[in-house]
Amino acid sequence: MKFIAEIDVMPLKELLDPQGKTVGKNMHHIGIEGIQDVRIGKHIQLVLEAASEADAREEVEKACTRILINPIMEAYSYHLSPA
Amino acid sequence: MKFIAEIDVMPLKELLDPQGKTVGKNMHHIGIEGIQDVRIGKHIQLVLEAASEADAREEVEKACTRILINPIMEAYSYHLSPA
Numbered sequence: 001m002k003f004i005a006e007i008d009v010m011p012l013k014e015l016l017d018p019q020g021k022t023v024g025k026n027m028h029h030i031g032i033e034g035i036q037d038v039r040i041g042k043h044i045q046l047v048l049e050a051a052s053e054a055d056a057r058e059e060v061e062k063a064c065t066r067i068l069i070n071p072i073m074e075a076y077s078y079h080l081s082p083a
Numbered sequence: 084m085k086f087i088a089e090i091d092v093m094p095l096k097e098l099l100d101p102q103g104k105t106v107g108k109n110m111h112h113i114g115i116e117g118i119q120d121v122r123i124g125k126h127i128q129l130v131l132e133a134a135s136e137a138d139a140r141e142e143v144e145k146a147c148t149r150i151l152i153n154p155i156m157e158a159y160s161y162h163l164s165p166a
Binding site for chain 2: 009010039040042
């Protein structure tokens with residue numbers, strides 16, 4: 001079975017996100033009003049082939065913890081659906 | 084009213100995504116099986132204050148088109164919810 005995993009990788013809440021802060025502080029200079037907070041992370045789409053949803057989840061979690069995420073600075077969440 | 088916009092910014096389908104391709108090609112070297120495609124983009128959370136959902140959507144779309152997205156290389160989608 002083919003699955004698509006949509007993974008969000010975001011800087012941990014406890015950490016400053018300097019890229020997001022900079023973008024947020026400058027929004028009103030270009031006419032965008034009401035912005036209170038901006039956080040910027042990564043979005044990753046994985047297309048994978050697996051025997052079952054449980055197997056697919058296992059591979060996605062391995063991919064996140066072994067290569068995609070830096071656990072010191074980032075947290076991830078994902079949504080898996082059949083492709 | 085306070086809203087949270089969850090924005091995904093992805094490289095256009097027509098374009099190669101060299102970062103994603105590199106990650107995808109190397110997954111099996113670290114024991115992750117079945118990966119067929121990887122695409123890597125950005126995930127942006129905006130917290131904003133707006134009078135209505137329509138106003139919030141307008142500000143989010145302005146933010147995307149004026150500062151967050153390079154329309155030559157990227158496309159965006161977002162989900163808006165009350166905070």
